[in-house]
Amino acid sequence: MDDRNQDSYGGPNLQRSTLEPLRTRWTPKPEQILILESIFNSGMVNPPKDETVRIRKLLEQFGSVGDANVFYWFQNRRSRSRRRQRQLQASLMADPRAAGAAQHAGAAATSSSSNSPGGGFFACASSPSAAASSSSSDFVIDDSADDLFSISRQMGFVEATQTPPFTCSSDASNAETITVFIDGVASEVPKGPIDLRAAFG
Amino acid sequence: MDDRNQDSYGGPNLQRSTLEPLRTRWTPKPEQILILESIFNSGMVNPPKDETVRIRKLLEQFGSVGDANVFYWFQNRRSRSRRRQRQLQASLMADPRAAGAAQHAGAAATSSSSNSPGGGFFACASSPSAAASSSSSDFVIDDSADDLFSISRQMGFVEATQTPPFTCSSDASNAETITVFIDGVASEVPKGPIDLRAAFG
DNA sequence: GTTGTATGAATGAATG
DNA sequence: CATTCATTCATACAAC
Numbered sequence: 285m286d287d288r289n290q291d292s293y294g295g296p297n298l299q300r301s302t303l304e305p306l307r308t309r310w311t312p313k314p315e316q317i318l319i320l321e322s323i324f325n326s327g328m329v330n331p332p333k334d335e336t337v338r339i340r341k342l343l344e345q346f347g348s349v350g351d352a353n354v355f356y357w358f359q360n361r362r363s364r365s366r367r368r369q370r371q372l373q374a375s376l377m378a379d380p381r382a383a384g385a386a387q388h389a390g391a392a393a394t395s396s397s398s399n400s401p402g403g404g405f406f407a408c409a410s411s412p413s414a415a416a417s418s419s420s421s422d423f424v425i426d427d428s429a430d431d432l433f434s435i436s437r438q439m440g441f442v443e444a445t446q447t448p449p450f451t452c453s454s455d456a457s458n459a460e461t462i463t464v465f466i467d468g469v470a471s472e473v474p475k476g477p478i479d480l481r482a483a484f485g
Numbered sequence: 486m487d488d489r490n491q492d493s494y495g496g497p498n499l500q501r502s503t504l505e506p507l508r509t510r511w512t513p514k515p516e517q518i519l520i521l522e523s524i525f526n527s528g529m530v531n532p533p534k535d536e537t538v539r540i541r542k543l544l545e546q547f548g549s550v551g552d553a554n555v556f557y558w559f560q561n562r563r564s565r566s567r568r569r570q571r572q573l574q575a576s577l578m579a580d581p582r583a584a585g586a587a588q589h590a591g592a593a594a595t596s597s598s599s600n601s602p603g604g605g606f607f608a609c610a611s612s613p614s615a616a617a618s619s620s621s622s623d624f625v626i627d628d629s630a631d632d633l634f635s636i637s638r639q640m641g642f643v644e645a646t647q648t649p650p651f652t653c654s655s656d657a658s659n660a661e662t663i664t665v666f667i668d669g670v671a672s673e674v675p676k677g678p679i680d681l682r683a684a685f686g
Numbered sequence: 687g688t689t690g691t692a693t694g695a696a697t698g699a700a701t702g
Numbered sequence: 703c704a705t706t707c708a709t710t711c712a713t714a715c716a717a718c
Contacts, residue, residue, distance in 0.1 A: 309694050
């Protein structure tokens, strides 16, 4: 998709200074990353254009974002995810002894959070129910169990001892949605052909 | 179908230097971009095949390039510029207040013209003069004032504070120029590797 | 302040 | 022409 257009990029997330001639690049907020990660892991790795707009609107609750940013994010996510996997495969073939040795593996392993109603720490992954999605190549099954935890950097929860900013978990009662908790605010992300944002408004 | 014939794609981009990163894909030189940008901006947004060949020969003065590269360049340019504009309009409709706020739009917007010996500051465009537009959908007249300044990246003149980004219609005062003729549209491009702005400061 | 790296942005190269 | 992938450039941020 070539949605890279700098559409609604009116005001990125810059410092509060009233002057900002700097064209800084978009730096996604932790909440935004969480949402994006959740969507990606829910199986929608290549959202069609209209979904991109929806996702952008969702993300805008936490900071200025443009459609192009969302588009780029998914593009890069897909690309890098695939490349990592390919590289992993290659290295495994090259040297079978090197099994299970990611360079920065268990970053999130230390949490043991039990603070939010959702409970789980970062368990957004679930099985895409293979709904006949509208477009062609969005919903990829995304077997591969991608790097669920490669987001440690910007996520901010590196060592959240007391207040986990947000969590994301599958709701047991309703198998059709993924629930994202952010500071106690719950949003539900349908697993199906993404129909985000009903909860947030 | 389309005329993307990979005709002379035999040896487009070779690195004559003994040690280079060994690029696989064509990396247009600044001068080449200038020429392409000039042609595109002159109204020829979809050159027919024979023109593509001529353009390629022109570009070859500054580095190896194949017809396919030229073809792809125009195709991508068309596509991306159109969508950019479409999105711009969409975002304007969404929030009229956000007028004129593309993320990196006016990098050179401070049009301090009449500063360089050449004169104009991106005056390659001329009247197409209705030369026999052989093919079907070339020469789109409107072109709607595309993003003239979206080339900042590879052009190298990242941020000229006061000097105009470049000119391409320098007269015969300087022997270090080459003349670009496209359907009667003449453009002159300074020779030499990357010092396009050498003439300006 | 320098370096290393993760990642946003851009674009060449396809494919349909 | 619409979309997508692969590669590269540029930068924000962290570690030193």
